[in-house]
Amino acid sequence: MDRRHFLQMMLAAPLIVSIPLNAAFAASADAEPQAALLRASELLTGRRGLDPAITARLWQLLVDKDASFPAQLTRLIGNLAALKTEDREAIVGHLDDEDVKTALTIISPWYLGYTGNPSTTKAVDDAHFVTFLSALMYEPTSDHTIRPTYARAGGDYWVEVPKGVTAPAMPENIREWGDKSPQAAPTIREPEEPWLLMVQGKARTLAEAQDMIAHKKTA
Structure with a gap:
């Protein structure tokens, strides 16, 4: 168009x-x-x-x-x-x-x-925030859908089991886990080099990133 x-x-x-x-x-x-x-x-x-x-x-x-x-x-x-x-x-x-x-x-x-134009493959692009709540693209479906990232039923609405859903058994203190969850990662891993090359826009595909890494090692 x-x-x-x-x-x-x-x-x-x-x-x-x-x-x-x-x-x-x-x-x-x-x-x-x-x-x-x-x-x-x-x-x-x-x-x-x-x-x-x-x-x-x-x-x-x-x-x-x-x-x-x-x-x-x-x-x-x-x-x-x-x-x-x-x-x-x-x-x-x-x-x-x-x-x-x-x-x-x-x-x-x-x-x-x-x-501007946001990019999902580069760490930096020319896009700049103007507005979220007032973005007009959400108006046509506002009576059926919510704006992304906004809770439909308010903060922490997810702690209650939705109507009509039978939840599996959970530990008694699960609501108090917060960032102390037994499954929480203790540290944030360093990004893998192929992924980092693609995010930086230096490589377009995983294969291209791996080739770049292999060439660097043999250079």
């Missing part, structure tokens, strides 16, 4: 904001930079009341990543304000590739909760 088609999908989603796009963007053109980003974010995501504190964090991250972002934002707002249509699909069709890229740069962190 290309950027333009993805942006069309985002702007075609059900909207909460009822203010006409053109009038709202015209009002944003002369706003302070962070206020303009907030207004653009609300209009592009179709939401009112986005958190100004999150907007401030997002603004700083986007500017730190690309010093030309303020100019890109001004350009996007100006071009949107100049359009004479309220058809969001047509609006995307009138934007050039640079404006589409800027719009997605603004929208993506609000949905994903981070900027």
Whole structure:
């Protein structure tokens, strides 16, 4: 899916904001930079009341990543304000590739909760945290699923046996074990060298990491 088609999908989603796009963007053109980003974010995501504190964090991250972002934002707002249509699909069709890229740069962190591209194979990447609880990607299924890592029934909900489950016999003092569990590891093992090479991005596969280690030993 290309950027333009993805942006069309985002702007075609059900909207909460009822203010006409053109009038709202015209009002944003002369706003302070962070206020303009907030207004653009609300209009592009179709939401009112986005958190100004999150907007401030997002603004700083986007500017730190690309010093030309303020100019890109001004350009996007100006071009949107100049359009004479309220058809969001047509609006995307009138934007050039640079404006589409800027719009997605603004929208993506609000949905994903981070900027940049997180990597599972490198120790360091360019991803930066923006928000977790307010990430918009969780909204469509919020009535059925919880945000990852959050306990559905509050802290320590797991100590009670779920309804309908027959638990096996457990030691009487199991709830007091904590970090003193008989099965707890006494120390944290040093990472194995092949795994470390893959995490550091020096090797893509286990076989490649093992070859690197073997070559180092024979060098």
